[in-house]
């Protein structure tokens with residue numbers, strides 16, 4: 380898998396939101412960048428910048444070291460983008476998605492034509508669950524309508540196909 384900009388940005392925004400993209404763009408070809416410089420360059424306040432950086436760090440996508448500033452006496456963190464980790468993370472996230480979709484597909488297929496939805500869209504239950512609630516919406520009490528889920532099945536299959544097609548590295 381080639382790690383294009385678009386892929387990196389997609390993953391970064393998936394784990395830390397869109398505002399994490401300029402941060403990664405700024406530090407990706409640098410090393411040990413001060414958190415203050417990052418905040419300044421991407422024009423975000425310190426707190427927001429730190430929150431994003433620590434979120435990225437919780438996935439190990441960005442790593443940091445802390446050094447005491449001799450003049451000011453406080454600690455400053457210096458950040459580095461971990462490209463290698465993005466690559467691994469992308470693989471494991473895709474695997475997780477595939478597993479989840481396969482489970483979902485199994486559930487949809489074993490309940491084909493047998494899902495029940497509330498007309499206010501507050502609930503969608505399979506047959507067993509619907510029976511349990513007497514075919515009434517557990518949220519608002521409306522009678523549930525039987526739903527043909529062939530579209531849902533088709534959508535899941537398409538998503539699976541797409542994900543699995545990228546599975547060659």
Ligand SMILES: [Zn+2]
Pocket residue numbers: 497498499500501502516517518519520521
């Ligand atoms: Zn309802």
